[in-house]
Amino acid sequence: KNEVEQSPQNLTAQEGEFITINCSYSVGISALHWLQQHPGGGIVSLFMLSSGKKKHGRLIATINIQEKHSSLHITASHPRDSAVYICAVRSGNTDKLIFGTGTRLQVFP
Amino acid sequence: DAGVIQSPRHEVTEMGQEVTLRCKPISGHNSLFWYRQTMMRGLELLIYFNNNVPIDDSGMPEDRFSAKMPNASFSTLKIQPSEPRDSAVYFCASSLLQNTEAFFGQGTRLTVV
Numbered sequence: 001k002n003e004v005e006q007s008p009q010n011l012t013a014q015e016g017e018f019i020t021i022n023c024s025y026s027v028g029i030s031a032l033h034w035l036q037q038h039p040g041g042g043i044v045s046l047f048m049l050s051s052g053k054k055k056h057g058r059l060i061a062t063i064n065i066q067e068k069h070s071s072l073h074i075t076a077s078h079p080r081d082s083a084v085y086i087c088a089v090r091s092g093n094t095d096k097l098i099f100g101t102g103t104r105l106q107v108f109p
Numbered sequence: 110d111a112g113v114i115q116s117p118r119h120e121v122t123e124m125g126q127e128v129t130l131r132c133k134p135i136s137g138h139n140s141l142f143w144y145r146q147t148m149m150r151g152l153e154l155l156i157y158f159n160n161n162v163p164i165d166d167s168g169m170p171e172d173r174f175s176a177k178m179p180n181a182s183f184s185t186l187k188i189q190p191s192e193p194r195d196s197a198v199y200f201c202a203s204s205l206l207q208n209t210e211a212f213f214g215q216g217t218r219l220t221v222v
Contacts (some may be wrong), residue, residue: 031208041198043213086152090208096165097142099152 003027006087006100013107019074021103023087026068033097034061034072035086043086046072077107115201115214122221127189130217133182134203142211143176143186144200152200158184159207191221 004025013019023032034046047054047061049070054061058077063070074081087100114133122128134141142157156166161178169176173192178184188195198218202211 033211035213041218042215043200043202045210045212048210088152094165095207096168097154101151 002101003098004087004089004100006085006103008103009101011103011105013077013105015078015107015109017077017107019077019081019105019107021072021085021087021105023070023072023100024068025070025087025089025098027089027098028092029068029089030092030095031090032063032070033088033090034070035088037084037086037102039083046085074105079107079109082106113201113203113212113214115199115217117217118215119218120220122191122219124192124221125190126221127187128191128195128219128221130186130199130201130219132184132186132201132214134184134201135212136182138203138205138212139181140204140207140209140211141178141184142202142204143184144202145197146200146216147197155186155199157207164207188219191219193221196220 007022031048031050033048036044036046049063058075060073084102084104086102088097090097116131140159143155144152145155146152155168156176157164158178176186198216200216201214204211
């Protein structure tokens with residue numbers, strides 16, 4: 001079993017829809033990261049959080065430490081949000097980053 | 110700042126050849142990371158440096174892989190000899206501190222034939 005699980009693996013949405021991507025992990029962590037990888041391959045760090053909630057524009061990330069779960073929400077989705085979204089946790093023991101396999105999102109106009 | 114700069118963007122080489130990937134981190138960042146991304150295994154951390162010193166290289170797959178950071182503004186990842194299974198996208202990232210937000214380069218797509 002992977003230490004970081006993301007769901008769904010693939011997601012298709014219509015422009016304007018509210019989107020949720022989930023990340024569950026099984027190790028103790030010091031922080032959780034959400035990354036975005038565009039079709040061209042570049043990776044952008046969206047959020048780093050260790051508790052509560054963070055918001056940046058139309059993106060919201062939440063984390064529940066007790067349940068070992070994080071969600072990434074996109075409000076009013078747009079075709080330019082189409083990308084792979086990757087969850088990564090920093091292990092509290094080893095300090096290493098452990099990556100999920102990513103969620104491929106396609107938003108159609 | 111121009112961000113993390115990697116070169117080359119694409120590299121095609123024959124099996125057995127030496128390959129050197131280069132990275133210039135963001136000025137002032139103290140931590141530098143090398144990652145590899147493949148379809149099968151996703152993103153994997155290979156090695157990271159703090160203040161130019163390698164801290165954890167347990168992700169380096171084999172002795173064929175080596176990484177150096179001779180100064181705060183430059184790092185290399187070398188594969189010698191290269192093999193077809195090394196084909197992947199190699200990302201470099203830097204952060205102000207080890208556990209703060211990381212900024213990624215555009216990656217180097219390596220193909221070993």
